[in-house]
Amino acid sequence: MSSPRPSRDRQYDLFVSLLTHNEPALRRFVRSLLPGGEGLDDVMQNVALECWHKFSDFVADGQDPQTDFRRWAFVVARFKTLSYLRDAKRRRLVFDADVIARLAAAAEAAEDASRDERAAVETCLASMAEESRRLLLSVHSAGDSVARIAAESGEKARRLYARLERLRTDLLSCVENRLAGRASNG
Amino acid sequence: MADSTRPADSPGAAGVSAEVRRRCLAAADGTISDEGFAALQDALRHDPAAVEYYLRASRMTHVLEEIAAERATDAVSPAPLTKTVAGSPRRRVAGWAALAGATLLAIPLAFFLWHDGEPAGEGAGIAAAASAGDGPEETVVGHATLRRAVDVVWAKGAPSYRGGALLPAGPVAFDAGLVEIDFFCGATVVVEGPAALTIDSDWAARVMRGRLRADVPPAARGFTVRTAETEVLDLGTAFALDVSPDGTFAEVLDGEVELRSSSGEAAETRLTTGQSRWLGEGTAPAGGGSWPGAADLEAKRVSETRRRFGEWKAAAAQRAGDAGLLAYYPIAAGGFDRVLPNEAAADGPPAAAGDGALVGMVAAVDGRFGAESAGLSFERPGSRVRTVLDGEFPALSLSCWVRIDGLDRRYNALFMADGYENGEPHWQIRDDGRLMFSVMVDDSAVVEHFSELEGRVVRDAGLHRIYLTPPIWDLSKSGRWFHLASVYDPAAGRVRQYVDGELVADETIQEKFLVESLRIGPAEIGNWGQPFRQSPAFALRNLNGVIDELAVYRSPLSGDDVRRLYDAGKPSDH
Structure with missing residues (x-):
């Protein structure tokens, strides 16, 4: 265990810790954009993978990296949900994009209180x-x-x-x- | 859908019409009509209060989904009873497991497994994946703890519990005795048998029969006990109930309770200190004596424990003369300092041979008969008791009492011959809760074989055979005393293992693994000595727990023998 670990591993450790910490909030958020809840696991998997692929773009610029990550991941989640809904044409209950934008803004603001x-x-x-x-x-x-x-x-x-x-x-x-x-x- | 009995409007619902609220909830669980959904989208566009209400409804629905999913998982995996605590539901972890397959977790997990193997010794090649940290965070399910039980005769067909057991939702029924139940909300209930109750949650129980006293501290206000006639809601701090088929007698010992009739029709009644009420047929039965209390229970438990301890001492003194006994460390009787005398007398080794030496941080702590008795704790890494048992034996039986606080090591030692040479036994518990007894057949061989349990080919240093039981321990059993016994019987060609006097594993010894001459030599209790290792590092196998009354026989114990050892040595909550 003493051999130096490549930085990709360190990045990975950081990513897992950020994602694990924020996953319940992300899940609650995505669930609120999917009336009835169908497809939640699929979207969540897409969100996690996308977050990992784009992780090098993530910059923690505020006081709290967890909160910064959550804000960043919520944006990823919102767009992944939209693209999922676009593909799921025959789905009955689909919020319009402008409603999703409203829900997203409110969900993020309410997140701390909903713990x-x-x-x-x-x-x-x-x-x-x-x-x-x-x-x-x-x-x-x-x-x-x-x-x-x-x-x-x-x-x-x-x-x-x-x-x-x-x-x-x-x-x-x-x-x-x-x-x-x-x-x-x- | 206005309904006058509905609770007052909640803060988040202010300004949101009943219609919109209904639509929010129906959208969240997917039961809303298309027209309703269109109307809801409109409301969400224009009304921030509606957005807030919808998000709350959705989050609540999500929590209900999680709870329902966890219950379903619990129902298909009876033991160990695990459930998630708030904030870490199991389903999420399942989601991650799926992800791991994609790419992410592969690298570090392999890294971890690679380094987690131990240096030479059995199991060096045994699948690390079987039990390494690849599962969800461990949690345990239950709503209450059975703190103490005295003289309890459990009812037929109902589960029987021991002191310290976690109580899941479900029935608790006993024909006689006293039990003390600590609900997780903080309420403590002492119940006198015959009694039958059902635990519903951290906050609620139903009583069909029995006399009980409930003590409810401020944090547990709201604790409720339901009977056929009434629901008793405690407003603090102590009440008593006598529930019989005829009715319920309720008395407030201190503080205030609210009684509601079970049908929900009659108005609530409040009773305060000293007041009582009979709810049932005819007149109240004559109040018979005092209510059961924690103090009586403790007094009874102490006297019962003392009685058992006395009986055990007599049995132990007699056992020391058993034929075939090679080493006997009664431990519970105390009276040792840094030398643990071998009390085996008859055809055992000469005097002082086989005495154990306490090494390192091994400590005498309270034993299975409470503070008056002793046990040896091996919690600290260097803890061990060293001994030497010379000779060659035609069979081997090992018996001990153990209280496991955690299976912190891959292998957790009970009794181990130093090193691992031909004919030598290892007796330990694997981190997945399986008791394992093994004997080295040929320490010069390197062997590959397919392990059915691990589902793959494993590579071993030395030809040996491990006899495993099904898991006998998980975290929910921490702090409880167990009697363990393993019997290696070459003449019969069998290895039998027992927990609390019950046979849990019975395996035939295959010809190539048969060892007819067993030896021990230098050995350790509670740890593993590796005198021939090449480096100062040693494998950690100390048991995080307490060992009591270890016996080593050169003869095969029968099932009846093991049962007698268990019966003579069981503590008062067994």
Whole structure:
């Protein structure tokens, strides 16, 4: 381990550390540009590769290289998402480029504040009844679905969907209250 | 969709109509209609508040996707129970693994693996990739810790746990005894059996049956216990419940709780210190005695531990006379300083032979019977106990108690003959949690063979054979005591290995690996001596953990023998 390592390795180490640190934020950002979330992994892979190819262009000019990298990578991510959407012609829900520009600007500004959101979502979920939690997660789970819950419980799927919509609104209210420091027990 | 029971508008939703909010959420999870989506794009163009709300909705949806994906992964990989902590979900790592295949991670990973091999010795060529740091960051799943358990009889069909175990979501049921559960939110619950409860989260449990006392510090306010009749929400600081098929009796010992009926219809009730309520059929059963508490539990645990320790001492004194016992280090009984006497009497070696010498930073610490007993910690790198066991033996059995705090080394030593010469045993635990017993057959050979476990051809210095168990340890088991035994029986042509008295691996010795005359000579407990190495550097194999009651037999122990060793030596939480 004492042999001198070429600078490409050092560059690589730096890149991995910057990308690893910022990857959750990038992922959240790209997800927000893809309604429904399909294609997220593909876009993320393109983004990571593009960031590596263009890494020699990246200059950390501010106080904090992590923040500089994030700003730079968000731009890469935005364009990679746009080109992905251009190619995915038959996709139903595609934001127009000007809307994407607005979302990108707002997402970057909100990023620092959104770091605690996952913990808040988990806390809010934990405060809900098990049945509600299951219903909320069922739409994202490979092994579960609203139809299955309907079959098991004998409730009408329509009613469950209406309940799901209400639960999602409530959950988001809970998260916002919690983040705003107005934690209620509800 | 205005709904008067809805919580008050949240700060981020100010100025965003219910319609737009609904569209934001439906867009995030992809269920919005085309018309709705067009209308939403318009709103996003003109209304910054809508943009903010949409982004929050999208991020929340993303978190739900991650949580759902993690649960699915957990469900298909039962043990070890791992889950990600906030901020490092497993799915991301999976994404990186895909990337690694592309190009990126290839260079450094190979670099790391290359240097991670150890100098000569077994395993020098054994696939490094099997367990090197190529997986996601390790995390462990659970909502609570079973801090103490005394006299517990676990219910049939329910999982049984030991002191220190992590409790995942799911049932905890026992017919008798006392357990203390520390929820990760900070609440502590002492439950008296017979009891049946279900852990739901860091913050919530359901109780079907049992008497319990919950202590809830300020950080854990909001901790809830549900029963068939009610939901008890603690507003601080202590309450007790007696849950039976007839109903729930709730009493506030200190502070305040809120009771909500399970159906959600009746209004909430608040109870304060000293107040109690019966919810159920007929009248409340007569309050029988005091509530279970942490102090009773500790007193019971101490007396139970003391009783076990006494019984073990008597058994250990008797064991020293066992036929076939080559070396016996009871350790737990204490009474040694820098020399660990070999207590094996009968047909063992002459007096003082086989005594162990404590070398380096090896330290006597609390043993498996608590502070009154001793164990030897090998946590510091140079720690070792050296001994010499001369002779040739027709078989070999090794038995010890061990508490593993971490598998920090590739190989973590239990009992190792110095070097690795013909007929000599190595007994250790690999970093993937497998117990491994091996014997050198021909140390002059260089051998290549296909390893099914590693899935490739591996190259070994010396013809030897490693007998591996399935993984017996992962981080979730750190700090717990285990009894391990490995038996090399040339006459029967088998190697059998046991954990806590249960057979976990049973392998036939192939003809070419059969060693009929075993020897040990100079050897170490908790580390590996390499007297013939050419450089001052030594391989790190010290065990980050504590070893207790090591026994070496020149005869093959039977399954019953091993079971008896386990039963006579198990600590009170087994």
